[in-house]
Amino acid sequence: MSSERLIYLPLGGAGEIGMNAYVYGYGKPGQERLILVDLGVTFPDMDTTPGVDLIYADISWLKERADRLEAIFVTHAHEDHVGAVAHCHEALGAPVYARAFTANIARRKMEDAGHPPEAVRTVSAWPEQIKAGPFTVGFLPVSHSIPESAALVIDTPAGRVVHTGDFKLDTNPVVGEPFDPDLWAEVAKPGVKALVCDSTNVFSSHPGRSESEVGPAITQLVEDATGMVVATTFASNVARVKTLAEAGQRAGRSVVLLGRAMRRMIEAATETGILSDFPRVISAEEALDLPRQNLMLIVTGSQGERRAASAQLARGKYRGIELKDGDLFLFSSKTIPGNERGVIRIMNQLSEKGVDVVDDSAGLYHVSGHANRPDLEQMHALVDPQIVVPMHGEHRHLREHAKLAEAGGRAGVLAVNGTMLDLSGNAPEVVDYVETGRTYLDGSVKIGALDGVVRDRIRMALNGHVTVTVILDEDDEPLGEPWCDSMGLPETGVSRAGLIEVLEEDLNQFLMRADVKTLRDDDKLEEAMRRIVRQSSQIEIGKKPEVTVVVSRMK
Structure with a gap:
């Protein structure tokens, strides 16, 4: 063996x-x-x-x-x-x-x-x-x-x-x-x-369906549209991008590719000889001079990515182009689990503009x-x-x-x-x-993933953050009162008093009665002040924020 x-x-x-x-x-x-x-x-x-x-x-x-x-x-x-x-x-x-x-x-x-x-x-x-x-x-x-x-x-x-x-x-x-x-x-x-x-x-x-089966349905959809047509799909799906571009060409529309990833994939496919007959495309600047009913945009962002062309068009303008009432937006893609929220957000933003949104829920425009x-x-x-x-x-x-x-x-x-x-x-x-x-x-x-960086970021996002600063003199006595700064927290709590004022008063009361051993030990002092801020915040606003304590000592 x-x-x-x-x-x-x-x-x-x-x-x-x-x-x-x-x-x-x-x-x-x-x-x-x-x-x-x-x-x-x-x-x-x-x-x-x-x-x-x-x-x-x-x-x-x-x-x-x-x-x-x-x-x-x-x-x-x-x-x-x-x-x-x-x-x-x-x-x-x-x-x-x-x-x-x-x-x-x-x-x-x-x-x-x-x-x-x-x-x-x-x-x-x-x-x-x-x-x-x-x-x-x-x-x-x-x-x-x-x-x-x-x-x-x-x-x-x-x-x-x-x-x-x-x-x-x-x-x-x-x-x-x-x-x-x-x-x-x-x-x-x-x-x-x-x-x-x-x-x-x-x-x-x-059984799975062929990529060639979506072409006729997409072509018919584009031909029937009366306003500008915008379609999004995975930039890497070169066959689908080509199908979309050909549908626009058959409908007598000028084709525009928007999004770096989309252009990069088509360039790579052309450079390596995979694509040799892709329809002619025009720039976004050239598109601004054409009637909107003569345009077919193929854009990135099929998964709701916030910085992609789809999201920017949904929010407002992209490269000077703006969607209007009567335009058509096609999602020629499947939404990957976990991305639904971003995609639905874009769909609703488009709908608010009067844009007709078509997805693949009927199985016609994606395989x-x-x-x-x-x-x-x-x-x-x-x-x-x-x-x-x-x-x-x-x-x-x-x-x-x-x-x-x-x-x-x-x-x-x-x-x-x-x-x-x-x-x-x-x-x-x-x-x-x-x-x-x-x-x-x-x-x-x-x-x-286990370094704690993102974990702390999530905790701050969920609970807010308070920074506490205290200065101690040469004799380890508080020099003035401690002060607080907060981020992501409401200004007032259930007592109707300002949250910061409540925290600073509770911290000052603690410092006035703290023993010498605690005041001389940075670790004990920080831990005690952190606990007070979290407890007081819980009473006032129902949350325990993340707390950073800065202890400065005069020499």
């Missing part, structure tokens, strides 16, 4: 949707040579991560073993798969391999972060393969909602692993390669040890980029793996996908972030648990 093993370890993306990062290793236990598949981000929200810019997986485990990391392979250019590559490059240092379109996006991110873009290497599609230590990895084309998506064929001494990435079974995806079942059957023919598989739509019981349950069953049958490892999904998705695999007579295993599997034998075995978490990009600084 071999003393070496094949391991799989998700650091992100298993037990959640987003922030994908999957480690594979081969070798003696504790000495495995490693590769990383995807390194993505997820996005913050004001409720749980206020002020945070981006969130990605805690790579501490991998950073400690960076000398054993052979390479990073990126399946496609969605932010939840490629968004953290530049942020982690300094810590990991490994070469990054991707297909042309994804590599183009990754290089732009590297340049923006001040890292060498040549660290990202372009790879052709299967049958080309890259040697990375004990692994040989090839990019197998698959359809998704972004061009040049790929599954990975990972050959190891313990057998072949197929990592699907995000995928759907679309034989007519408008832009990019169609799903080719014959090619996949050819790859599966030698036998597949494990299929590590997308689980996002495991609860959708109907998913992920495989539905019947498609997953078809993939299982086509690849016929010994083991199915569900990934890219919340816990309930992974659990249901594992049940689906077992119902088909295959071993299914539930492995959430931090679960290390040994895939070497005939059945998967959990061999270790690794502590995982999240890293926050907060402005220009990286902080840990």
